[in-house]
Amino acid sequence: MKQIPAPLLTLTVGVVVTLVSLWVGFNHGLLPEQASAQSVLVDNFFDVMMVIGTALFLVVEGAILYSVIAFRRRQGDDTDGLPIEGNLPLEAFWTAIPAIIVIGLGIYSVQIFQDMGGFTPGDRMPDHGTMIAQSPDASLSGLVPEGAEPELLAKSVYGFGAPLEKEGMAADVEVNVSGMQYAWIFTYPESGIVDGELHVPVNADVQLNISAQDVIHSFWVPQFRLKQDAIPGKDTELRFVATKVGTYPVVCAELCGGYHGxxxxxxxxxxxxxxxxxxxxxxxxxxxxxxxAIAMNPTDMTDTEYLAPYGAEMEIDHQLLAHLAH
Ligand SMILES: [Cu+2]
Known part of the structure; x- marks a missing residue:
């Protein structure tokens, strides 16, 4: 170790840590398959965090392991440790780096939130058929601007609306989703179909209008990387594009009672x-x-006609009846 100059050693360690972190970040295989357009955005963000997290783990744990070995107590060494005081440049450095990372990730996550329609939920609700007045304020905060008409406030919903390029446009398919203890009910307003499973076409813009009948539930499809609470008395919305034909689980992700699981x-x-x-x-x-389609209408029959098949089943015929009557 003594022969290698410190800058060269640091550079080598830095390059190795970077390469390993990049490889781990993009090959971790921790996430389920990507089945929606939104999942790609979420996963890219997750991968970037994995790269940063792996690098930090290697640097911190590597420094600890190296110190444990290199600075261990030698045989016969009973002296005190060096009295080391603070180091301002070093402290400024290790405060600035995490601050830059956290702010950067924050900006990146807001960007993804916007791409997924997080700032435009409820810009088109089926029950009203009109757009909520969109001021620059409203699109930034996701809330109806101050001084808006009370009925506009009533239409505000939480969740994910149209992606930027489809703002204000109707979805291809709209489904009303109702959560209750302990089931999801899917209603297709256009056709009146009611189902216990959600059926959607691939590559179509789908809007779910989510509500809850009793307590808070959460609609979660891991393969879509989408999760949205179903809140009693408060509409929520989830808009997505499924990109892969297949069957994926819908899980309630909010502890909602004894049979939540x-x-x-x-x-x-x-x-x-x-x-x-x-x-x-x-x-x-x-x-x-x-x-x-009904074989017989029982109200049109006499008692005898109506009871005849039951009598036959019990092996009662008119001879037996005559005998009993006698
Ligand atoms: Cu639930």
């Missing part, structure tokens, strides 16, 4: 043609059954 269903992402055939099959099912 069982509050699961799934989201089925169909190809466009599969989605259309699912829609058609569900609409056909929902059509009311015609009266002719």
């Amino acid at each position: 069982a509050m699961r269903t799934q989201v089925i992402v169909h190809s466009p043609s599969d989605y259309q055939s699912w829609l058609q099959s569900r609409i056909a099912q929902a059509e009311p059954t015609t009266p002719e």
Whole structure:
């Protein structure tokens, strides 16, 4: 070690730590598959944090391990440790670096939040069909501006609205999601379909209008990297584009009672043609059954006619009846 100059050693360690951190950050394999357009944004952010976290871990733990070995007590050494006082430049350095990292990550996360529509929830609600007045203030804070009409305030919702390029535009598919102890109910307002599972077409802009009937629930699809609370008395919204055909779990992510753990269903992402055939099959099912389909209307029958099949089942015929009557 003595032969290698310190700057060269530091540089080498820095390069190795950087390369290892970059590799770990982009190959950690910790996240489930990416099945939505939003998941890519979230994962890029996560990967950057993994790179930084790995580098910090290696530097801090490496320095500790190196010190434990290099500065260990030697045999027969009973002297005190060196009286080391503070080092201002060093302290300024290790305060500035984390501050820059945290501020940088903060700005990056706000950027992603905006890309995902975090500042524009409720800019188009199905029940009202109108846009909330958008002032520069409103789009920045996600809140209705001061002095807005009271009815505009009532329309404000939490969650994720349209992404920047689709602001103010209607989604391709809209589904009302209702959370209750302990199930999710999905209603398709256009067709009136009600289902216990969420069916959406691939590559379509989907808007979920989320509500809760009893307590707070949370709608979470890990493969979409999306999670949104369902709050009683307060509408929330989640807008996304599913990018991969498949079946993914829907998990309630808010402890909502004794059977919270069982509050699961799934989201089925169909190809466009599969989605259309699912829609058609569900609409056909929902059509009311015609009266002719019922074999017999019991109110039109006499008591004897009505009871005859039951009598036959119990092996009672008219001979037995005559015998009993006698
Ligand atoms: Cu729940």
